[in-house]
Amino acid sequence: MDFRISEKMETILAMVNEFVDNELIPLEGEMLHGSSEALAEAVADKQRKVREMGLWAPNHPEEFGGIGLSLLEHGLLTEALGKTPLGFTVFGTQAPDAGNIEILHKFGTDEQKERWMRPLVEGEIRSCFSMTEPGMPGSNPVMMDTVARKDGDDYVINGQKWFTSSADGAAFAIVMAVTDPDAPPYRRASMIIVPTDTPGFEVVRNISVMGHSGSGHASHAEVMYQSVRVPQSNLLGDEGGGFVIAQERLGPGRIHHCMRWLGIAQRAFEMMCDRANERPIAEDGSTLADRQIIQHYVAECHAEIMGARLMTLRSAWLIDQLGAPAVRDDIAAIKFTVANVMLKVVDRAIQVHGALGVTDDTILSYWYRHERAARIYDGADEVHKTSLGRRLLRARKG
Ligand SMILES: Cc1cc2nc3c(=O)[nH]c(=O)nc-3n(C[C@H](O)[C@H](O)[C@H](O)COP(=O)(O)OP(=O)(O)OC[C@H]3O[C@@H](n4cnc5c(N)ncnc54)[C@H](O)[C@@H]3O)c2cc1C
Secondary structure (H helix, E strand, O other): OOOOOOHHHHHHHHHHHHHHHHHHHHHHHHHHHOOHHHHHHHHHHHHHHHHHOOOOOOOOOHHHOOOOOOHHHHHHHHHHHOOOOOHHHHOOOOOOHHHHHHHHHHHOOHHHHHHHHHHHHHOOOOEEEEOOOOOOOOOOOOOOOOEEEEEOOEEEEEEEEEEEEOOOOOOEEEEEEEOOOOOOHHHOEEEEEEEOOOOOEEEEEEOOEOOEOEEOOEEEEEEEEEEEEEEHHHEEOOOOOHHHHHHHHHHHHHHHHHHHHHHHHHHHHHHHHHHHHHOEOOOOOOEHHHOHHHHHHHHHHHHHHHHHHHHHHHHHHHHHHHOHHHHHHHHHHHHHHHHHHHHHHHHHHHHHHOHHHHOOOOOHHHHHHHOHHHHOOOOOHHHHHHHHHHHHHHHHHO
């Protein structure tokens, strides 16, 4: 098996790594301690530079300004950008816009693409994805209360959603709502585009998560839909096709998440090694790096990152060859494996930093707060393990 990457990707990754190291990581102090206005200005400046480098929105379709990367190549780029929380916004590839762009590209009408997708790719507007409800299990989304009833040429949407990430300041939401309660479970719901200035669409609050409510892109909103009226032409794909589109969004989306987590894990690993090498621990001049237990931490983390990375890149390659549905076992396996590896590495890096690790003087505590959710969203660990285990046992039975 040949693990080399193309010359084109070598060049792109070298440019991105240099930019992340020299331009973005130094901005993290502003992100953690500075004013949001100063950060927004600095981010806009870096975005301008990324556009000048020809690397804006690199994951998007070529006809919409992207650079036509395969999923595997995009995964490698995602890993490089994941080393800092600022990477995705500065390169125009942040969630949930990236996933919305994918489904608008695949299922949108020409009009929807022009009206919503093009300005999204350009970075002129932001969007959100509104599926999970406080009163229903997100792990079993066929149980959904939000309804879209037909009235003349319109849909009238009623329901309550939460964890609609980045709804604060978004121009539109893609909402999942039941359009036919009598259909078979996986044909009941549809995806509908809702401009956020439509009467009845209300961001009730940015939910406080781990002590922070956030704002703008970095927030998770509770949203009410109260008799929200939109034209039926805002339907994305076909009626009843919501779950098919959701699956389409989640397959490659899990590669993006896993590669981003591997970027985090790798940077936390490097920080752990640097701290261990520098931190004196005894009067004889020895450092933490001289202690066997720390050497074991380092060796274990390295091996686990390497294993998780190989699994993920192989899954991305398989999706490129066969499509996501054929690779669902691999996708389930990487989702829970990589999330847990990343969280373990971040935890170990905090441990090795001692008290410094839990302060906000390094990026580690930010990740500890923000990335715990990795084991919950896009399918909780238990859901992936149960479905994968069940399929493997059935396959063995024949
Ligand atoms: C930071 C963050 C961002 C998010 N962003 C979005 C977004 O932008 N848009 C959106 O629509 N949603 C979003 N979500 C919601 C996310 O998709 C749901 O939280 C997820 O689907 C789980 O649903 P739930 O929270 O209702 O948990 P539940 O379904 O109530 O499950 C709770 C727990 O029960 C266990 N469990 C569930 N099912 C099983 C099972 N079959 N067997 C055994 N154990 C099980 C798991 O441990 C699970 O964590 C986000 C969530 C977070 C935390």
